[in-house]
């Protein structure tokens with residue numbers, strides 16, 4: 001996760017820092033580009049959930065922490081290499097400060113939350129924006145991540161005992177607990193240069 005989040009951040013910094021001006025979205029992304037990001041998001045969620053479920057089954061939740069810590073970046077690494085997108089995860093409340101959202105990501109997450117609070121389903125909730133910086137363009141795609149039942153073990157409201165100790169040891173600033181099933185957990189982020 002670390003280097004990938006860093007690469008997403010670097011791309012976004014490039015995208016938003018130029019000339020001190022806010023990033024402007026100049027054109028609509030194509031359907032094919034959005035479709036590509038959508039498929040990656042689906043694959044990421046499926047792989048991650050599958051790996052978590054089997055890790056918890058095999059070695060218990062403390063062992064499964066490694067899954068979110070190491071396997072998630074592994075999955076994003078593989079997806080990135082294969083696809084050319086910088087893949088990451090972010091949230092309004094993060095466990096790892098490296099996953100903290102950029103200003104733009106935060107605004108999108110707030111919008112997702114507002115829409116979900118207003119009754120819109122998280123399924124298929126997404127944002128695709130083309131960001132222009134000088135003559136470079138980037139597609140920044142974000143997909144809402146709902147909290148599934150298996151996520152509650154480590155992100156729910158009664159994380160305790162050895163698991164809590166293990167999480168606190170690695171993540172002293174952890175803010176990613178207290179979630180309920182069905183709530184917005186965060187978002188996958190995908191960034192790809194378009195030219």
Ligand code: HEC
Nearest residue numbers: 001061064065068069089091094095096099151154176186
């Ligand atoms: C076994 C414990 C465990 C389970 C189960 C788990 N997570 Fe995590 N989660 C973590 C850890 C540890 C991190 C920090 C990873 C890192 O260092 O990047 C994390 C980070 C995340 C992040 C990145 C943002 C942040 O808070 O740093 C998201 C999004 C996330 N988890 C979503 C989920 C979802 C969705 C599920 C269920 C499908 C899930 N997690 C299940 C332990 C878990």
